[in-house]
Amino acid sequence: MHNFFTKVAQFMYGRYGMDKLNIGLLILWLAVNILNTVFFRNWIVQLVTYLIVALIIFRCLSKNIEQRKRENDIFMFWYYKAKPLFIKIKDWFKLQGRKFADRKTHRYIKCPYCKATIRVPFSKGKHTVKCPRCSEDFKTNIRF
Structure with missing residues (x-):
């Protein structure tokens, strides 16, 4: 060999x-x-x-x-x-x-200011989220 x-x-x-x-x-x-x-x-x-x-x-x-x-x-x-x-x-x-x-425990949303994808815990209703990238607060509604 x-x-x-x-x-x-x-x-x-x-x-x-x-x-x-x-x-x-x-x-x-x-x-x-x-x-x-x-x-x-x-x-x-x-x-x-x-x-x-x-x-x-x-x-x-x-x-x-x-x-x-x-x-x-x-x-x-x-x-x-x-x-x-x-x-x-x-x-x-x-x-x-x-x-x-994460489909059962979290939702992914986009920041309207910097377009970053943010992982938030799943709980139905209206929430105020602070973006970790641009530090802007925005309101979101998690429905399902």
């Missing part, structure tokens, strides 16, 4: 290997493949998944390191530009999970 790993290491010497773009392509391949398997069953979409895998293998085994590095740098530039959007989406899903977990 040791001999096999040395042969693989010798083969990979001077090749580009995996980077963030390849990992992103791998995640894209996984998502498209799952969508195609569950929803579409389309041969064109399946062909696209094969092309994505071929691109991953090509980039991984390429000896043109400078070109692959340039491609990865462009990908990382756009990745960091889009990262705040992905963080907002992730935070929204986390908030929905917390809302579901």
Whole structure:
């Protein structure tokens, strides 16, 4: 077994290997493949998944390191530009999970001044709430 790993290491010497773009392509391949398997069953979409895998293998085994590095740098530039959007989406899903977990004991309301989401104990009726972010008092009515 040791001999096999040395042969693989010798083969990979001077090749580009995996980077963030390849990992992103791998995640894209996984998502498209799952969508195609569950929803579409389309041969064109399946062909696209094969092309994505071929691109991953090509980039991984390429000896043109400078070109692959340039491609990865462009990908990382756009990745960091889009990262705040992905963080907002992730935070929204986390908030929905917390809302579901607290659905019997708490309510979530928005501050009308700073738009912060505030978790308040569930008790029906009219209440005055002080926002922890902007320290403004506002009235709210918890109905259900």
